[in-house]
Amino acid sequence: MDGQSESPELWAFLESLHRGDILSGTVAAIERFGVFVALDDGPAHPLFPGVGFIAFPELSWRHIDAPTDVVRVGQRISCEFLQFDTYNLEARLSLKALEPDPLRAFADRTPVGQEMRGTVEKTVSIGVFVDLGDGIVGLLPSGDAPGRPAASPVEGFEAGEEIAVVVAEIDPPRRRVLLSRPRRP
Template sequence: MLLEVDGRIVPNYEATFVLFEEGDVVTGKVVRIDQDEVLVDIGYKSEGVIPINELSIRKSVDAGDEVELGEEVDALVLTKEDQDGRLMLSKKRARFEKAWRRIEAAAESGEPVEGTVIEVVKGGLIIDLGVRGFLPASLVDIRRVQNLDEFLAQKIICKVIELNRSRNNVVLSRRAVLEEERKEVRQQILDRLQPGQVVEGAISNIVDFGAFVDLDGIDGLIHISELSWSHVNHPSEILSIGDVVPVKVLDIDRERQRISLGLKQTQEDPWQRIVDSYNLGDELEGKVTKVVTFGAFVEIMDGVEGLVHISELAQHHVENPREIVEPGQEVKVKVL
């Protein structure tokens, strides 16, 4: 296009430039990287300028880490021209708008989003999603995390649980993703297990009524009565957390996702040895393990105790079994 200036016809170069408005998102090529700004060729009469604080949502950045020479970037027009006639641009705000639409869609659909941990703050982590997302410490993992610093610079997947555009507020949960994955793994394990199977697992917790076993993603319970063929006062007598043990699947409640396990069922039944080894009338030697009001228990083989009733303790009448025997005493008994 031509223009008449002082009676002369000259090319109107400005008419060939694209006109930009504040808020427009433009695409350009990085032509220079300085310490405090980046110059971008966007097809305007002068390069667009991205100040260092408009490069990234991170608080402290190096321009060379954010862009490369020749790289094409999207940027939002902040001001049409500064005092030097340059367009002021923002890379982070262009990315913000695009990211916000993606995050909104993820929040509506329930799909997870991926971001990089860029800061550890009081109460949680800051995630770079193109928008600053906050991940509370309580929602970082299923179990409490002692050291949040170990997540710095890691890429993690989270669900969006709270979104507020007016405050640019995004709250995330990694725990929700892990729980969903765990549920799927639990279901896969439940589908694979059948009563009667013998599997291996690690003791994950010990309680008064038994021990929990981690079966690669789902816990099963060994009730205290299924720990040993002999009497057990507390599971900690025979097991420790971390022990790897073989267990037999006794029952599966697939609806409630509960698995009942047995440890003693993986060992030889000592009572069967008794049946095979002794007959009625046989005399044996044993050790008194417990004295009760109605008699005394005598161990005649590892894991096997028999009861001597109070009426069988002596030829004469006995008021209290402790008159005749005491724990630890070696005695001779007959199989009745």
């Protein structure tokens, strides 16, 4: 649709927004591809339940199983404006932008080389995901599991098991925490 001619009011409203603006509204619908927000200010959307749209990765810093872990239809929320989606004529929003990033806090307080305990979340071919608490999940790569045969480096870890790990690398831009096993003499 040509939003500029079909919905000049909405186009003008969206064009007036700037990245970082805080917008308030009500969760209008939760779909399989994202969350629609009916904004307090500005006109309604001609097709969608709301002018605001939050993609799932923008809901929370933490891993979530379902959007309803974070929001419910009818809930009042404030979000940060990310960009004007001219194709869908909507305001792309972020809920997590208004929350402190737990990885940043973890990086500030955790020196590389620190030993800590974590809980095995799941085992995959590349290694073991370990929950370190506070929404931080680190990866213990499969090549780094001393005392285990190389052919099956990640077998033997079970979900829910508590293990000792060492923080090997914290990479905030890639949102990654790499772990290793403590070296025992």
